[in-house]
Amino acid sequence: MNRFDAMSLFVAVADLGSFAAAANHTGVARSVVTRQIAALEAHLGVKLIVRTTRRLTLTSAGRAYLRKCRSILDLVDAAEAEVMEERLTPRGSVRIGLPLSFGLKRIAPLLPEFLRRHAEITLAVDYTDRQIDLIDEGVDLTVRIAAQLQPGDVARRLGSCRLLAVAAPAYLAAHGTPAHPAELAAHACLGYSTKAGNRPLAFVVDGRVERFHFSWRMLANNGDALAEAAARGLGIAVLPDFIVADYHARGELVTLLEAFEPPALGIHALLPDNRYIPHRVRVLIDFLAESIESAAPS
Known part of the structure; x- marks a missing residue:
């Protein structure tokens, strides 16, 4: 057994989730992969992989060994790359x-x-x-x-x-436009992630970052979902510019509190x-x- 080849095949099996996929990826027969993994387990004296008819799972020893194998293979890649990569x-x-x-x-x-x-x-x-x-x-x-x-x-x-505070024109017509971040406490706010209830929103006030806590009308772990909710008039959201750009272009969302824009991400x-x-x-x-x-x- 060539231990380096066996380690490479073991990492391929772990990454791809099956012996057949690892064989196809590395260009060897499935029987070779099976024999190499079996020989590796025999050499180490521990079971690395548990196989069923539906899937394979790494044992605790297999997970620990995988991390070491990755490190070793990375060092080999590094040694080769330092010599070869400039001309390749x-x-x-x-x-x-x-x-x-x-x-x-x-x-x-x-x-x-x-x-x-x-x-x-x-x-x-x-x-x-x-x-x-x-x-x-x-x-x-x-x-x-x-x-x-x-x-x-x-x-x-x-x-x-950039992070932008945004709302639909219809929402602002019905509820008014806040002139200061503190006024968001009186509005329906749409927050990112299930942790938003414990996380304040930051705005720049008089050149300093200040944080404001609000109650949330809606929480979501995806900015597109929050932008859609804001565009439908559910409240005010603070979202990255790349999420709200298309809504801005269509006039479905407008930017608020521009003088207090949150710090960039x-x-x-x-x-x-x-x-x-x-x-x-x-x-x-x-x-x-x-x-x-x-x-x-x-």
Whole structure:
């Protein structure tokens, strides 16, 4: 048994969810994958994978071993890349996680051009608003939009987006237009995520960031849902500019409290904290940074 090959096949099985998929991906027979995993388990003296007729599941030992295998394979990639990448065309697969609304509206239209420029790179894209564990899930990078990152996050800033308070003209005609963030307490407010009840909204008042607590008429974990509710006259929402742009263009939402605009959110590429960043990932990050910056309003 070649342990390096066995580890590579084990990671492929874990990532793809089946022995057959790993065999197809790596170009070997399924029987080879089966024998290599069995030999690896025999060598280690532990069960790594539990298989049923419907699915396979990693054991606790398998999950721990997977993290170590990823680190080892990454070090091998790094050693090879440092020698080779300057003279090679970037190639290979990149797994990327994108926030749902921003990913579909702003990133998805860019990806065909990236693939056209880099014909030997393939992309696997997960559009989701959940927090992805990059190491455990084998993801190369995620894009996160946040006011600030967590301590220890490894990231590159790609750009920023504005936060805008918006409402439908019909709502304002019926309930009045607030002139100060504090006046939102008298309005129906639409909040992001189930945690919004414990999270104040920030506005810039007299050059300083102030935070205001409100009760919520509606909570949702997706900005498009909140924009649609606001456009139908249910209340006032504070949303990123990329979500409300189309509603603005159609006149379905108008911006409020422009003199108190909330602090901008950063757009970040988050990277695994234990992994060499391959050339193919770096060219994607460079492309996203260039494209997002060029698309930003002046």
